[in-house]
Amino acid sequence: MPVPKKNPIAEGKRVLLRDVVEEQIRDAIMDGTLEPGESLNDKALQDWLGVSRTPIRDALNELTRAGFIEMEPNRYTRVAMPKPEETLQAMQTLGVLLGGVMRLAVDRLSEVERGEVLTILRQTRKQLRDEAFTQARRTVLGMWNLLAAQCGNELLHKVYTDTAAGLMFKLPGEYFISMFVGEELERLLDELDAAIASGESVSAELATEKIFKLP
Numbered sequence: 001m002p003v004p005k006k007n008p009i010a011e012g013k014r015v016l017l018r019d020v021v022e023e024q025i026r027d028a029i030m031d032g033t034l035e036p037g038e039s040l041n042d043k044a045l046q047d048w049l050g051v052s053r054t055p056i057r058d059a060l061n062e063l064t065r066a067g068f069i070e071m072e073p074n075r076y077t078r079v080a081m082p083k084p085e086e087t088l089q090a091m092q093t094l095g096v097l098l099g100g101v102m103r104l105a106v107d108r109l110s111e112v113e114r115g116e117v118l119t120i121l122r123q124t125r126k127q128l129r130d131e132a133f134t135q136a137r138r139t140v141l142g143m144w145n146l147l148a149a150q151c152g153n154e155l156l157h158k159v160y161t162d163t164a165a166g167l168m169f170k171l172p173g174e175y176f177i178s179m180f181v182g183e184e185l186e187r188l189l190d191e192l193d194a195a196i197a198s199g200e201s202v203s204a205e206l207a208t209e210k211i212f213k214l215p
Contacts, residue, residue, distance in 0.1 A: 021049055022059035029068050029079055030141070030165060032134045036081045040069065066166040082170050087179065088213060090170040095212025097167070098144060101160060103205035104151040106196055113150065117143055117196055125189055133173025141168060179213060 025045070028034045045056050060077060063069040071077045109117065120143035127136035141164070148160040177185060188211045195203035 018055045018058040018062070021051055021055045022062050024049060025059055026063060026066075026068060026165060029063075030169060031138055034079050036079050038079045040077045040079065042077075066163075068166060068169055080169070082172050082175065084175060086170055087175045090167050091176070091179065091212045092214055094164070094167045094171070095209045095214040097160060097164065098212065099205045099209040099214070100156060101144065101148050101151050102208045103201050104153055104156065105147040106201040106204045107199050108150050108152055109147075109199070113146065114196065114199070117146060118193065120146070121189070121193060121196070125186075128173060128177060128185075131173070133176075136173050137168055141165065185211070 025034070034040070040060065042053055042056060046053060049056065060069055060071065064071050068080055069077065070080045120139060124136050124140040124143065127133075127139060144160070144164060148157050148164070151157060151160075180188075188207060192204060192207035192211065195201075195207050
């Protein structure tokens, strides 16, 4: 595996926690630095992160549980490959989760936060049109992170934090847009944009659920 150039953990830190290591590896997978199917080598990860093997193995076990990594003892450890046949299930699961986040968060947003959410949503739409799928996923996660943080429900926020990125990983942009016909996605995103802009939480929830293919 190629060793990422950044080394944000090792700088200025001597004692590292598993969850910090996990976050760095997950981010490298989500931004495409570590690609689907790529083998993960413990020594290369140690060199990159500046930590011992134990927190790396612990982090890899957690990332395997979350669906980012595939492991077969004594055979391979590699970045998981999203499966086209899981696309609809991943979308609908996200729809249930994100619809709830939207329902609770929209009318709690300040005007500044609402503007930020709309800016991110519109940037994501442009990236999808340009087929910049990795960037679009990273951008839209920023929007959902903001909304989840404002939903006012700590348990929902935790469920979101534990699961949303893994579900997004199962849903590459090319799989996502293949689920829509013609201008269908643009129409649904118009609905979502309008609902957020007007602060209509129920409409925003329903628009989200339609985007993620909930009947």
